[in-house]
Amino acid sequence: MPVMLRTNFSRHNANWVPALVAGSWGLVLAALVAAALLFDQHAQLENAMPHLRAQLKKLQSHHAHLEKDKVQLPPHAKLVALQARVSVINGIVASKGRPISELLSRLESLLPKQAWLTSLHHRRGRGELELVAAAHDVGALTKFLKRLEGDPYFSQALLTRQSHAKGKDKSVVEFDIRLVERR
Protein backbone atom coordinates (compact mmCIF):
# COMPACT_ATOMS: atom_id res chain seq x y z
CA MET A 1 0.00 0.00 0.00
CA PRO A 2 1.54 3.36 -0.98
CA VAL A 3 2.47 5.76 1.82
CA MET A 4 -0.28 8.38 2.11
CA LEU A 5 0.99 11.95 1.81
CA ARG A 6 0.12 14.52 4.49
CA THR A 7 2.08 17.58 3.42
CA ASN A 8 0.28 20.90 3.90
CA PHE A 9 1.12 24.54 3.17
CA SER A 10 -1.92 25.91 4.97
CA ARG A 11 -1.50 27.98 8.14
CA HIS A 12 -5.04 27.10 9.16
CA ASN A 13 -4.73 23.41 9.73
CA ALA A 14 -8.30 22.69 10.74
CA ASN A 15 -8.18 18.91 10.82
CA TRP A 16 -9.18 19.10 14.50
CA VAL A 17 -12.40 21.00 13.74
CA PRO A 18 -14.57 17.93 12.92
CA ALA A 19 -13.37 16.23 16.12
CA LEU A 20 -14.13 19.41 18.10
CA VAL A 21 -17.59 19.68 16.55
CA ALA A 22 -18.29 15.99 17.21
CA GLY A 23 -17.03 16.37 20.79
CA SER A 24 -19.25 19.41 21.35
CA TRP A 25 -22.27 17.56 20.04
CA GLY A 26 -21.34 14.64 22.30
CA LEU A 27 -21.24 16.98 25.32
CA VAL A 28 -24.59 18.50 24.37
CA LEU A 29 -26.06 15.02 23.99
CA ALA A 30 -24.63 13.93 27.36
CA ALA A 31 -26.06 17.08 28.99
CA LEU A 32 -29.47 16.35 27.48
CA VAL A 33 -29.39 12.76 28.71
CA ALA A 34 -28.35 13.94 32.20
CA ALA A 35 -31.14 16.54 32.19
CA ALA A 36 -33.68 13.90 31.15
CA LEU A 37 -32.51 11.58 33.95
CA LEU A 38 -32.71 14.40 36.52
CA PHE A 39 -36.17 15.34 35.30
CA ASP A 40 -37.29 11.72 35.58
CA GLN A 41 -35.90 11.44 39.13
CA HIS A 42 -37.56 14.73 40.06
CA ALA A 43 -40.90 13.41 38.78
CA GLN A 44 -40.47 10.17 40.75
CA LEU A 45 -39.70 12.12 43.93
CA GLU A 46 -42.70 14.38 43.34
CA ASN A 47 -44.92 11.31 43.05
CA ALA A 48 -43.47 9.72 46.16
CA MET A 49 -43.66 12.92 48.24
CA PRO A 50 -47.25 12.51 49.63
CA HIS A 51 -46.53 8.94 50.70
CA LEU A 52 -43.22 9.96 52.30
CA ARG A 53 -44.90 12.88 54.12
CA ALA A 54 -47.59 10.55 55.48
CA GLN A 55 -44.92 8.08 56.61
CA LEU A 56 -42.98 10.89 58.30
CA LYS A 57 -46.09 12.04 60.12
CA LYS A 58 -46.78 8.50 61.29
CA LEU A 59 -43.21 8.06 62.53
CA GLN A 60 -43.31 11.40 64.34
CA SER A 61 -46.54 10.37 66.06
CA HIS A 62 -45.01 7.02 67.01
CA HIS A 63 -41.93 8.77 68.33
CA ALA A 64 -44.03 11.11 70.44
CA HIS A 65 -45.92 8.13 71.82
CA LEU A 66 -42.68 6.37 72.70
CA GLU A 67 -41.38 9.50 74.40
CA LYS A 68 -44.50 9.63 76.49
CA ASP A 69 -44.21 5.99 77.61
CA LYS A 70 -40.48 6.11 78.10
CA VAL A 71 -39.32 4.34 81.31
CA GLN A 72 -37.40 6.70 83.54
CA LEU A 73 -34.10 5.05 84.44
CA PRO A 74 -32.45 5.82 87.79
CA PRO A 75 -29.50 8.21 87.82
CA HIS A 76 -26.22 6.98 86.44
CA ALA A 77 -24.44 6.83 89.85
CA LYS A 78 -27.21 4.67 91.25
CA LEU A 79 -27.00 2.32 88.28
CA VAL A 80 -23.24 1.96 88.76
CA ALA A 81 -23.71 1.14 92.47
CA LEU A 82 -26.39 -1.45 91.59
CA GLN A 83 -24.13 -3.01 89.00
CA ALA A 84 -21.38 -3.30 91.64
CA ARG A 85 -23.71 -5.06 94.06
CA VAL A 86 -24.83 -7.51 91.38
CA SER A 87 -21.18 -8.26 90.61
CA VAL A 88 -20.47 -9.00 94.29
CA ILE A 89 -23.47 -11.35 94.48
CA ASN A 90 -22.42 -13.11 91.29
CA GLY A 91 -18.95 -13.53 92.76
CA ILE A 92 -20.35 -15.11 95.91
CA VAL A 93 -22.57 -17.42 93.89
CA ALA A 94 -19.62 -18.44 91.77
CA SER A 95 -17.46 -19.28 94.78
CA LYS A 96 -20.11 -20.78 97.04
CA GLY A 97 -22.15 -22.58 94.43
CA ARG A 98 -25.83 -22.40 93.73
CA PRO A 99 -28.35 -22.56 96.62
CA ILE A 100 -30.07 -25.88 97.15
CA SER A 101 -33.49 -24.43 96.34
CA GLU A 102 -32.27 -23.49 92.83
CA LEU A 103 -30.71 -26.94 92.34
CA LEU A 104 -33.86 -28.69 93.48
CA SER A 105 -35.94 -26.62 91.10
CA ARG A 106 -33.58 -27.60 88.29
CA LEU A 107 -33.63 -31.30 89.19
CA GLU A 108 -37.41 -31.20 89.28
CA SER A 109 -37.58 -29.88 85.75
CA LEU A 110 -35.22 -32.67 84.58
CA LEU A 111 -36.84 -35.55 86.47
CA PRO A 112 -39.22 -37.71 84.39
CA LYS A 113 -42.77 -38.18 85.74
CA GLN A 114 -42.19 -41.89 86.40
CA ALA A 115 -39.14 -41.19 88.66
CA TRP A 116 -38.64 -39.60 92.05
CA LEU A 117 -35.81 -38.61 94.37
CA THR A 118 -35.28 -40.63 97.53
CA SER A 119 -32.25 -38.74 98.88
CA LEU A 120 -30.09 -35.70 98.14
CA HIS A 121 -26.86 -34.66 99.73
CA HIS A 122 -25.37 -31.26 98.70
CA ARG A 123 -21.74 -30.34 99.38
CA ARG A 124 -22.04 -26.68 98.48
CA GLY A 125 -18.44 -25.74 99.07
CA ARG A 126 -17.19 -28.47 96.69
CA GLY A 127 -20.07 -28.02 94.29
CA GLU A 128 -21.05 -31.70 94.51
CA LEU A 129 -24.41 -33.43 94.82
CA GLU A 130 -25.08 -37.05 95.63
CA LEU A 131 -28.59 -38.13 94.98
CA VAL A 132 -30.63 -41.32 94.75
CA ALA A 133 -33.35 -41.45 92.15
CA ALA A 134 -35.88 -44.29 92.02
CA ALA A 135 -38.41 -45.55 89.51
CA HIS A 136 -40.33 -48.71 88.67
CA ASP A 137 -38.81 -48.67 85.19
CA VAL A 138 -35.06 -48.48 84.50
CA GLY A 139 -35.83 -46.53 81.29
CA ALA A 140 -37.11 -43.51 83.24
CA LEU A 141 -33.88 -43.35 85.26
CA THR A 142 -31.71 -43.72 82.16
CA LYS A 143 -33.60 -40.80 80.60
CA PHE A 144 -33.00 -38.76 83.76
CA LEU A 145 -29.28 -39.54 83.70
CA LYS A 146 -29.01 -38.48 80.03
CA ARG A 147 -30.76 -35.21 80.78
CA LEU A 148 -28.34 -34.53 83.63
CA GLU A 149 -25.36 -35.23 81.35
CA GLY A 150 -26.56 -32.64 78.84
CA ASP A 151 -27.62 -29.99 81.35
CA PRO A 152 -25.63 -26.73 81.54
CA TYR A 153 -25.93 -26.62 85.36
CA PHE A 154 -23.72 -29.68 85.73
CA SER A 155 -20.31 -30.46 84.32
CA GLN A 156 -20.39 -34.12 85.30
CA ALA A 157 -23.13 -36.72 85.96
CA LEU A 158 -21.87 -40.10 87.14
CA LEU A 159 -23.88 -43.24 87.91
CA THR A 160 -22.13 -44.65 90.98
CA ARG A 161 -24.51 -47.51 91.77
CA GLN A 162 -27.58 -49.24 90.45
CA SER A 163 -29.72 -51.36 92.78
CA HIS A 164 -33.06 -53.06 93.00
CA ALA A 165 -35.32 -52.72 96.01
CA LYS A 166 -38.66 -54.28 96.74
CA GLY A 167 -41.57 -51.88 97.05
CA LYS A 168 -45.06 -52.46 98.44
CA ASP A 169 -46.49 -54.04 95.33
CA LYS A 170 -43.76 -53.53 92.66
CA SER A 171 -39.99 -53.75 92.53
CA VAL A 172 -38.11 -50.44 92.41
CA VAL A 173 -34.88 -49.55 90.58
CA GLU A 174 -32.57 -47.04 92.24
CA PHE A 175 -29.76 -45.00 90.65
CA ASP A 176 -27.08 -43.49 92.92
CA ILE A 177 -25.86 -40.45 90.95
CA ARG A 178 -22.98 -38.11 91.66
CA LEU A 179 -23.19 -34.61 90.12
CA VAL A 180 -20.59 -31.84 89.85
CA GLU A 181 -21.86 -28.26 89.42
CA ARG A 182 -20.64 -26.20 86.50
CA ARG A 183 -19.11 -22.94 87.82
Add this chain to the structure above:
Amino acid sequence: MRIEWLGGSGRDDTVAPGDCSRLSDEIEALLRDIAGRIGRRYVPFQLALPDPLVDAVVLELEELPGSSKARSELVRWHLAKHLHLDGQSLQITTQYLGQSGDRHLLLGLAVSADLLEAVNAAFAGAGLPPAVIDMAACYRHNYFAPQFEPGSGALVCLEPDYWSVSLWDQSGRLRQVRSRWRDGALGNTGEYRRVAAEVERTVMAYVHGAPERRIERLYAACSSGNADALCEALNERSRETCTALSLPSLPHGQGTTSLAAIASASCR
Protein backbone atom coordinates in the same frame (compact mmCIF):
# COMPACT_ATOMS: atom_id res chain seq x y z
CA MET B 1 -15.29 10.55 -1.08
CA ARG B 2 -18.62 12.11 -2.05
CA ILE B 3 -18.79 14.74 -4.79
CA GLU B 4 -21.82 16.97 -4.38
CA TRP B 5 -20.90 19.51 -7.01
CA LEU B 6 -18.25 19.82 -9.67
CA GLY B 7 -17.57 23.11 -11.38
CA GLY B 8 -14.96 25.27 -13.05
CA SER B 9 -13.91 28.87 -12.92
CA GLY B 10 -15.51 29.72 -16.23
CA ARG B 11 -12.19 30.54 -17.93
CA ASP B 12 -10.46 28.45 -20.56
CA ASP B 13 -7.08 30.18 -20.43
CA THR B 14 -4.44 29.11 -17.97
CA VAL B 15 -3.04 30.95 -15.00
CA ALA B 16 0.61 31.53 -15.58
CA PRO B 17 3.15 31.35 -12.79
CA GLY B 18 4.03 34.72 -11.37
CA ASP B 19 0.60 36.23 -12.04
CA CYS B 20 -0.33 36.14 -8.40
CA SER B 21 -2.94 38.87 -8.21
CA ARG B 22 -4.95 37.37 -11.06
CA LEU B 23 -4.68 33.94 -9.48
CA SER B 24 -5.96 35.37 -6.22
CA ASP B 25 -8.97 36.95 -8.00
CA GLU B 26 -9.71 33.70 -9.84
CA ILE B 27 -9.67 31.62 -6.66
CA GLU B 28 -11.66 34.16 -4.67
CA ALA B 29 -14.38 34.28 -7.34
CA LEU B 30 -14.57 30.48 -7.36
CA LEU B 31 -14.65 30.34 -3.56
CA ARG B 32 -17.44 32.89 -3.32
CA ASP B 33 -19.47 30.75 -5.71
CA ILE B 34 -18.78 27.63 -3.61
CA ALA B 35 -19.45 29.46 -0.32
CA GLY B 36 -22.88 30.43 -1.66
CA ARG B 37 -23.62 26.79 -2.45
CA ILE B 38 -22.57 25.28 0.88
CA GLY B 39 -24.37 27.85 3.00
CA ARG B 40 -23.61 27.55 6.72
CA ARG B 41 -22.29 23.98 6.69
CA TYR B 42 -18.76 23.28 7.91
CA VAL B 43 -16.62 22.16 4.96
CA PRO B 44 -12.85 21.72 5.34
CA PHE B 45 -11.50 23.41 2.21
CA GLN B 46 -8.62 21.76 0.40
CA LEU B 47 -6.69 23.35 -2.42
CA ALA B 48 -4.47 21.50 -4.89
CA LEU B 49 -1.68 23.59 -6.32
CA PRO B 50 -0.69 22.75 -9.93
CA ASP B 51 2.43 20.62 -9.90
CA PRO B 52 4.64 23.02 -11.94
CA LEU B 53 4.13 25.67 -9.26
CA VAL B 54 5.60 23.38 -6.60
CA ASP B 55 9.17 22.10 -6.29
CA ALA B 56 9.28 18.59 -4.84
CA VAL B 57 12.37 16.85 -3.55
CA VAL B 58 12.98 13.64 -1.60
CA LEU B 59 16.17 13.90 0.45
CA GLU B 60 18.06 10.79 1.54
CA LEU B 61 19.60 11.67 4.90
CA GLU B 62 21.98 9.85 7.22
CA GLU B 63 20.55 11.81 10.12
CA LEU B 64 17.05 13.25 10.33
CA PRO B 65 16.60 16.71 11.91
CA GLY B 66 14.38 16.47 14.97
CA SER B 67 12.09 19.44 14.57
CA SER B 68 9.74 20.30 11.74
CA LYS B 69 11.38 23.72 11.43
CA ALA B 70 14.85 22.22 11.08
CA ARG B 71 13.60 19.85 8.37
CA SER B 72 12.06 22.78 6.48
CA GLU B 73 15.30 24.73 6.73
CA LEU B 74 17.24 21.74 5.41
CA VAL B 75 14.92 21.47 2.39
CA ARG B 76 15.18 25.25 1.84
CA TRP B 77 18.99 25.03 1.90
CA HIS B 78 18.96 22.04 -0.47
CA LEU B 79 16.70 23.78 -3.02
CA ALA B 80 18.76 26.95 -2.87
CA LYS B 81 22.00 25.05 -3.36
CA HIS B 82 21.01 22.47 -5.95
CA LEU B 83 18.15 24.14 -7.85
CA HIS B 84 19.47 27.70 -7.42
CA LEU B 85 16.16 28.92 -6.03
CA ASP B 86 15.82 31.92 -3.76
CA GLY B 87 15.36 30.04 -0.50
CA GLN B 88 14.01 33.00 1.42
CA SER B 89 11.07 33.46 -0.96
CA LEU B 90 9.88 29.87 -0.56
CA GLN B 91 7.30 28.33 1.75
CA ILE B 92 8.25 24.78 2.70
CA THR B 93 6.31 21.77 3.97
CA THR B 94 7.85 18.37 4.74
CA GLN B 95 6.90 14.78 5.53
CA TYR B 96 9.08 11.98 6.83
CA LEU B 97 8.58 8.95 4.59
CA GLY B 98 10.52 6.37 6.61
CA GLN B 99 13.84 4.63 6.13
CA SER B 100 15.35 3.12 3.01
CA GLY B 101 18.31 1.02 4.12
CA ASP B 102 20.31 3.23 6.46
CA ARG B 103 18.96 6.46 4.95
CA HIS B 104 16.00 8.53 6.13
CA LEU B 105 13.68 9.75 3.37
CA LEU B 106 12.36 13.29 3.78
CA LEU B 107 9.84 14.67 1.30
CA GLY B 108 10.06 18.43 0.92
CA LEU B 109 7.70 20.64 -1.06
CA ALA B 110 8.37 24.28 -1.81
CA VAL B 111 6.16 26.94 -3.29
CA SER B 112 6.59 30.65 -3.90
CA ALA B 113 5.72 32.64 -0.78
CA ASP B 114 4.06 35.27 -3.01
CA LEU B 115 1.86 32.63 -4.63
CA LEU B 116 0.85 31.21 -1.28
CA GLU B 117 0.14 34.70 0.01
CA ALA B 118 -2.14 35.28 -2.99
CA VAL B 119 -3.97 32.02 -2.31
CA ASN B 120 -4.38 32.84 1.37
CA ALA B 121 -5.61 36.33 0.48
CA ALA B 122 -8.22 34.79 -1.81
CA PHE B 123 -9.46 32.47 0.94
CA ALA B 124 -9.45 35.34 3.43
CA GLY B 125 -11.40 37.48 0.95
CA ALA B 126 -14.01 34.76 0.62
CA GLY B 127 -14.08 34.26 4.41
CA LEU B 128 -13.08 30.62 4.18
CA PRO B 129 -9.79 29.48 5.76
CA PRO B 130 -8.25 26.56 3.83
CA ALA B 131 -7.70 23.39 5.86
CA VAL B 132 -5.15 21.94 3.43
CA ILE B 133 -3.12 23.45 0.61
CA ASP B 134 -1.00 20.84 -1.10
CA MET B 135 0.62 19.86 -4.36
CA ALA B 136 -1.86 18.29 -6.79
CA ALA B 137 0.47 15.29 -7.25
CA CYS B 138 0.07 14.46 -3.53
CA TYR B 139 -3.72 14.50 -3.82
CA ARG B 140 -3.55 12.31 -6.92
CA HIS B 141 -1.16 9.90 -5.21
CA ASN B 142 -3.56 9.51 -2.26
CA TYR B 143 -6.62 9.36 -4.51
CA PHE B 144 -5.30 6.59 -6.75
CA ALA B 145 -3.37 4.71 -4.02
CA PRO B 146 -6.07 2.04 -3.52
CA GLN B 147 -5.93 1.25 -7.24
CA PHE B 148 -2.14 0.82 -7.40
CA GLU B 149 -0.73 -2.71 -7.52
CA PRO B 150 1.81 -3.50 -4.75
CA GLY B 151 5.37 -2.46 -5.60
CA SER B 152 6.93 0.48 -7.35
CA GLY B 153 5.30 2.49 -10.10
CA ALA B 154 4.82 5.70 -11.98
CA LEU B 155 1.71 7.81 -12.55
CA VAL B 156 1.55 10.10 -15.57
CA CYS B 157 -1.20 12.69 -15.40
CA LEU B 158 -2.43 15.09 -18.03
CA GLU B 159 -4.16 18.22 -16.77
CA PRO B 160 -5.58 20.95 -19.02
CA ASP B 161 -2.55 23.15 -18.55
CA TYR B 162 0.25 20.83 -17.49
CA TRP B 163 1.37 17.23 -17.29
CA SER B 164 3.27 15.51 -14.50
CA VAL B 165 4.83 12.19 -13.63
CA SER B 166 5.26 10.92 -10.07
CA LEU B 167 7.37 7.90 -9.14
CA TRP B 168 7.18 5.75 -6.01
CA ASP B 169 9.41 2.96 -4.74
CA GLN B 170 8.70 -0.66 -3.79
CA SER B 171 7.41 0.48 -0.37
CA GLY B 172 4.97 2.90 -1.99
CA ARG B 173 6.91 6.03 -0.98
CA LEU B 174 6.83 8.99 -3.33
CA ARG B 175 10.37 9.48 -4.63
CA GLN B 176 10.13 11.97 -7.47
CA VAL B 177 7.68 14.36 -9.14
CA ARG B 178 8.37 16.04 -12.46
CA SER B 179 5.96 18.33 -14.27
CA ARG B 180 5.76 20.68 -17.24
CA TRP B 181 3.28 23.26 -18.45
CA ARG B 182 1.60 22.20 -21.68
CA ASP B 183 2.17 24.23 -24.81
CA GLY B 184 -1.48 24.57 -25.79
CA ALA B 185 -1.55 21.80 -28.39
CA LEU B 186 -3.96 19.78 -26.28
CA GLY B 187 -4.43 16.10 -26.68
CA ASN B 188 -2.86 15.36 -30.07
CA THR B 189 -0.78 12.31 -30.73
CA GLY B 190 2.39 14.36 -31.13
CA GLU B 191 2.02 15.79 -27.63
CA TYR B 192 1.38 12.37 -26.12
CA ARG B 193 4.57 11.09 -27.77
CA ARG B 194 6.57 14.04 -26.43
CA VAL B 195 5.17 13.44 -22.95
CA ALA B 196 5.93 9.70 -23.24
CA ALA B 197 9.53 10.47 -24.25
CA GLU B 198 10.01 12.79 -21.27
CA VAL B 199 8.43 10.24 -18.93
CA GLU B 200 10.84 7.59 -20.25
CA ARG B 201 13.82 9.87 -19.61
CA THR B 202 12.57 10.67 -16.10
CA VAL B 203 12.07 6.98 -15.26
CA MET B 204 15.46 6.03 -16.70
CA ALA B 205 17.20 8.77 -14.73
CA TYR B 206 15.51 7.60 -11.52
CA VAL B 207 16.20 3.90 -12.06
CA HIS B 208 19.87 4.49 -12.89
CA GLY B 209 20.26 6.60 -9.73
CA ALA B 210 20.68 3.51 -7.51
CA PRO B 211 20.94 -0.26 -8.15
CA GLU B 212 17.85 -1.20 -6.12
CA ARG B 213 15.57 1.27 -7.90
CA ARG B 214 12.93 -0.01 -10.35
CA ILE B 215 9.61 1.05 -11.77
CA GLU B 216 7.35 -1.98 -12.15
CA ARG B 217 4.03 -0.40 -13.16
CA LEU B 218 2.88 2.49 -15.29
CA TYR B 219 -0.41 4.33 -14.81
CA ALA B 220 -1.95 7.20 -16.76
CA ALA B 221 -4.77 9.53 -15.77
CA CYS B 222 -6.18 12.44 -17.76
CA SER B 223 -8.60 15.05 -16.53
CA SER B 224 -8.23 16.62 -19.96
CA GLY B 225 -7.37 14.33 -22.86
CA ASN B 226 -7.45 10.66 -23.66
CA ALA B 227 -5.81 8.36 -21.08
CA ASP B 228 -5.93 5.39 -23.48
CA ALA B 229 -4.11 7.36 -26.18
CA LEU B 230 -1.53 8.48 -23.61
CA CYS B 231 -1.14 4.85 -22.52
CA GLU B 232 -0.54 3.80 -26.12
CA ALA B 233 2.18 6.41 -26.44
CA LEU B 234 3.74 5.25 -23.16
CA ASN B 235 3.52 1.57 -24.19
CA GLU B 236 5.50 2.32 -27.34
CA ARG B 237 8.44 3.46 -25.23
CA SER B 238 8.20 1.11 -22.26
CA ARG B 239 8.38 -2.60 -21.52
CA GLU B 240 5.65 -2.25 -18.89
CA THR B 241 1.99 -2.10 -19.90
CA CYS B 242 0.34 1.15 -18.94
CA THR B 243 -2.97 1.10 -17.02
CA ALA B 244 -5.42 3.93 -17.65
CA LEU B 245 -7.05 5.41 -14.53
CA SER B 246 -10.05 7.71 -14.60
CA LEU B 247 -10.65 11.00 -12.80
CA PRO B 248 -14.09 12.54 -12.27
CA SER B 249 -14.83 14.71 -15.30
CA LEU B 250 -16.25 18.22 -15.43
CA PRO B 251 -19.75 18.71 -16.84
CA HIS B 252 -19.90 19.57 -20.55
CA GLY B 253 -19.89 23.23 -21.39
CA GLN B 254 -18.06 24.25 -18.20
CA GLY B 255 -14.81 26.08 -18.52
CA THR B 256 -11.91 24.28 -16.90
CA THR B 257 -8.86 25.12 -14.94
CA SER B 258 -6.71 22.43 -13.44
CA LEU B 259 -6.91 24.16 -10.06
CA ALA B 260 -10.65 23.76 -9.80
CA ALA B 261 -10.78 20.26 -11.27
CA ILE B 262 -8.21 18.84 -8.88
CA ALA B 263 -9.63 20.68 -5.88
CA SER B 264 -12.95 19.03 -6.60
CA ALA B 265 -11.63 15.55 -7.23
CA SER B 266 -9.01 15.36 -4.53
CA CYS B 267 -9.37 13.46 -1.30
CA ARG B 268 -7.17 13.18 1.79
